[in-house]
Amino acid sequence: MLRTSAALAVTATMLGFGAPAAGAQPQPEACTYRLSAPTVVNVSGTDMVTATVGVGACDGAVTFQTTACIAMEGTDGPGQCAQGRGILPAQVFFQPYRPGATYTATGSGCATKGNPPQKYCVTTGPSTAAL
Numbered sequence: 001m002l003r004t005s006a007a008l009a010v011t012a013t014m015l016g017f018g019a020p021a022a023g024a025q026p027q028p029e030a031c032t033y034r035l036s037a038p039t040v041v042n043v044s045g046t047d048m049v050t051a052t053v054g055v056g057a058c059d060g061a062v063t064f065q066t067t068a069c070i071a072m073e074g075t076d077g078p079g080q081c082a083q084g085r086g087i088l089p090a091q092v093f094f095q096p097y098r099p100g101a102t103y104t105a106t107g108s109g110c111a112t113k114g115n116p117p118q119k120y121c122v123t124t125g126p127s128t129a130a131l
Contacts, residue, residue, distance in 0.1 A: 030058060051092055066110075067109070080092055104126045106127075108124065
């Protein structure tokens with residue numbers, strides 16, 4: 001039984017089903033993305049918490065989407081998210097604002113690179129602030 005398991009493990013590794021090959025490098029990032037810290041803004045007389053995700057440097061890639069999310073600590077919900085299309089930054093507005101609460105922002109960005117185009121997505125954050 002032990003010999004059969006060892007033979008299967010060797011066969012799987014030789015066929016590429018096992019652990020990654022020694023020296024395998026992680027996939028390179030196509031673009032970098034900047035996440036702003038959560039801040040309070042007043043929009044038409046209403047206080048809200050906002051954060052943005054913008055495009056940084058790209059290495060021969062084209063960004064097609066950014067996403068920014070904010071969640072308030074101690075709530076059950078998933079928070080709120082907003083998307084930006086193309087190179088436009090994503091900006092999320094979270095309501096209701098509760099003074100003294102802690103807010104966490106997270107984000108991501110996706111780009112295409114290569115021929116044929118390959119999709120590369122990167123997450124950024126979290127960034128937390130007591131506001």
